[in-house]
Amino acid sequence: MSTLLFILGVLVMVVAIAFSIGLHEVGHLVPAKRFGVRVPQYMIGFGKTLWSFKRGDTEYGFKAIPLGGYIAMIGMYPPAKNKGVVGATDAPILRKSSTGMFQQMADEARHAAAEQLQPGDENRLFYKLPVYKRIIIMLGGPVMNLLIGVVMIGIVTVGFGMPSQTSTVEEVYQCVVPLGEESSRDSSVNNGCLPSDAPGPAYAAGLRPGDTITSFDGAPVGTTDWVELTQAIRGHAGESVPLTYEREGVEHSTTITPYKTERPVINDQGQLVTDAAGNPQTVEVGFIGMGSDVRNIQQPVSAVLPAVGQQVSGVAAVVLDLPARVAAVGKAAFSDTPRDPNGPISVVGVGRIAGEISAMEQIGVADKAASLISLIGGLNIALFVFNLIPLLPLDGGHIVGALFESVRRFFSKIFRRPDPGPVDIAKMLPLTYVVAVGMLVMGAVLIYADIVKPVSIFG
Incomplete structure (x- = not known):
């Protein structure tokens, strides 16, 4: 019976993670469509498409690796200044430079993006939106996770009690x-x-x-x-x-x-x-x-936001020191060093904790439900904070890029200089790939540690 309850707890958390990711992407999708951007794809997961359907301009579906999600928006990369309009399909221009490889990488990304353009997309490009609209679109995902976290923590705080x-x-x-x-x-x-x-x-x-x-x-x-x-x-x-x-x-x-x-x-x-x-x-x-x-x-409704604030502050403290904390987790996984129970964990660790909560005979049904709901709330708070890290490919990186563009245009106007145009995030692709690889490595370390030396909330 305890094994079945453990599996049930894991499944509950798997579904909760899938919904959290899906609603995060809805947070991007809705304002993007509202502002007229064409969105060819809304996908949960990465890799090979397992199932999908098309409605309007957008293909909705699930992919093989359920470790995230994305929406594809037309016009994420502005055209190079020497290329004319987006959609130009001429070969990338090579130049003699110490960063020639990076320039080639940016040009190839623009070329691939241009191939998705269709007639009539000229006014449906993401980069052509006002800065504030782009920020709203990129904030939509993290804010959706924050709202889920507030609701979950509110249910526990007011309904079940703390x-x-x-x-x-x-x-x-x-x-x-x-x-x-x-x-x-x-x-x-x-x-x-x-x-x-x-x-x-x-x-x-x-x-x-x-x-x-x-x-x-x-x-x-x-x-x-x-x-x-x-x-x-x-x-x-x-x-x-x-x-x-x-x-x-x-x-x-x-x-x-x-x-x-x-x-x-x-x-x-x-x-x-x-x-x-x-x-x-x-x-x-x-x-x-x-x-x-x-x-x-049971707490009053006024206690919900302070409780959320405490969780945001705690997660932010972990994120600010994330590389060092992941290194400590890796050291514990490959040695006899005890693992910090307050350190970062992967989705595998979250699922395992959910399973332990469900299988504990000493905990009543109400307490199990409250614990699982609280865990879902904490997961969404973590997604909210993590996605606001000001590095591409995370949402925070796009927000910082839009803000930088706004500041740059403001000073150009003050000093009566030509409009510098949109920030070309394609030039940041090398750094984006470095960050992405770093995230994959940290995720792999945490998953391995959660398998060989998991954190147990019951000792």
């Missing part, structure tokens, strides 16, 4: 174990306590698992105010503080004295703060020795 630390106590420690000794203690013997350990302040004050803290030092504590409560406790080391809690519907009062001890630094989101080497930072603070009950709490 895992949140609550003011209900899940565990109470009978003693204060010095930092660094937790792993060496046997919790089955006297609850892991030694005679030399200081008594746990929460246990000594009468708190037990299942109690719900309602106030601390006179300030009320809400259901989801665990982080604020923790910060207040850490700031009252050695002080006797009044505390109230509810047990089986009855409210009780007590006094608690947080123990001054060395503990990890925690930020406002309740996450550990590490130094440059990745080691947890510590500070002397108040500690009472208890843990929070984590439950899914």
Whole structure:
């Protein structure tokens, strides 16, 4: 049964990836057609066409390698300045230059593009559009992924709820174990306590698992105010503080004295703060020795965009350091070095995680659904950020090219110089091929690592 559930999770993610890619291309297709550009092809995948149909000017279909998608637009490459109009079929002009091979490459790309032209295409060329329309077309794909991500994360955040630390106590420690000794203690013997350990302040004050803290030092504590409560406790080391809690519907009062001890630094989101080497930072603070009950709490709609913003920020941090992170993944794949669970993964890794989530018997159906929807949302956020990288052949490269053209024409107008014309992205083909090869290599490394040393969210 677990194997079938694993396969089902993988299939769900395969379909989700296909739809995400397909809608990304729809994000390009709709504004392109709206602005009058002829689009000969809309394809999901690369390589040999498996199935297709034609409607109007466009052929829609699926190709053999489902690792992406594309739409073909007429007039992506403007004509060379010495060639006249697009559609000229004369042989490329060779010239003596250190970049002659690159010039030949650009001319051949223009020649191939010109062969797709049909009578009446003169005013349906992509490069002839105003800059803002070209930017809208190229932004359409990433924005579609962003919208999918917002919807998926919104469903999870508002509908299912987000895992949140609550003011209900899940565990109470009978003693204060010095930092660094937790792993060496046997919790089955006297609850892991030694005679030399200081008594746990929460246990000594009468708190037990299942109690719900309602106030601390006179300030009320809400259901989801665990982080604020923790910060207040850490700031009252050695002080006797009044505390109230509810047990089986009855409210009780007590006094608690947080123990001054060395503990990890925690930020406002309740996450550990590490130094440059990745080691947890510590500070002397108040500690009472208890843990929070984590439950899914439904959030207001206003919490959706901040949650999306956090994911965008996290993915952007990974993308900015992507080559180094992929190198680290490759090193882990070919050695005994542990793999960073927060590092990049491939579509194979995403599918495997989806399978693990579906096969876990300890997780309820609702939690499985929420996890898979959240995974789909995160995947689309990653596609949004990745496609905005300002390098060709990615959408961000085309956007930067259009912006550069706009700036160049603006200054030409200011200084009363001739219009420099559209930016010739065909001249960037050598760099485009380098980037494409680099992406293929990084993708191959990640896929290999996800096969031989996969990231497991369950350890």
